[in-house]
Amino acid sequence: MKFWRVPLDSEEVQVTYGRVYILDDRCKGCGYCIEFCPQSVLQFSSKFNKKGYHLPAVDKPGECLSCHYCEIICPEFAIYSVESNPEKSKT
């Protein structure tokens, strides 16, 4: 994680890490999760789903901080993040 100034309590604060799950068949490829992810974890993939929409894909696994913003901005209930250990999220 990059900071413009290291916070004074950075030693004590526990940073959560997450893993992003995408439900392929619900996605309509609007790109909101990709555009508004504060860590730029997601990217458009070249893959299509059943209805022919381009899906988002996890571009930088391990950088997700499980802020759930993709989950709450997704109009399609198609993406969510789950807190996980950083070792396990590297897939």
Place this chain on the structure above:
Amino acid sequence: MGGSPDISKKQLDHPLDDLIRTDRLPHIWCAGCGIGTVFSSCLTAIKASELELNNISMVSGIGCSGRAAGYVKLDSFHTTHGRAIPFATGLKLGNPDLNVIVFSGDGDLFAIGGNHMIHAARRNMDITVICVNNLNYGMTGGQVAATTPHMAKSTTTPSGNPEDPFNLPLLAYASGATYVARWTMLHTRELTSSIQEAILKKGFSFIEVLSPCPVNYGRRNKEKALDTLKLYQEKTIIRNGAIPAGLDIDFSKEVVLGKFVDVERDTYIERYEKICRQES
């Protein structure tokens, strides 16, 4: 063997799957439409309010956002055009223990249902009204609505809308609503806590939510879905307690968001019990 199960391999369910009819997904809303986001923050707020789910019902009218009642796994009703608030009023009077949420669009609530809206606010019916404002009649093909901004293009105003739009928070405030707020679908966290506050509040609560309509409004006004969200990011300013008279939507200047009114007033049911049902 042993140890915790590895969650990274298993696909879990979406956290809101227990409140939506998943067999009806994907829903009918277009790619980039904001109604889904508003709907999901409404469900999150219902969950966070920790109310008994059997005591919550959702009523919606006609239009794109009216479809929400069909996707929620709670007691819900999809009423005729403009009559979501009268139905909700009857529901609340019949069973005052219910928490009634009206989820509908600007055309349904303020054009054909405008009269019902102002009178429910005047009586202070104890319901929560969430109005998804996409600035046009989206479902019927993008005609000019009571909320279309001045000079915006639509199917029926190809050279620009000559009229001025309604200022919805001012209308709700002037009619007597006890809780008035405005957010956009991009301000999802603020919107969720505002909806939660409104559900738990006694009296008529009104929340206007600006939401993009990329297919019908955006296409004719040269705005892609992401452009509209950028506008929401750049041109909005949060000013809680602002005077409702100055809340016109004009994206060439600035659009004020926030919670504008939060007052206490006797509800219709309380007054009725006190005056018409008193023991003689």
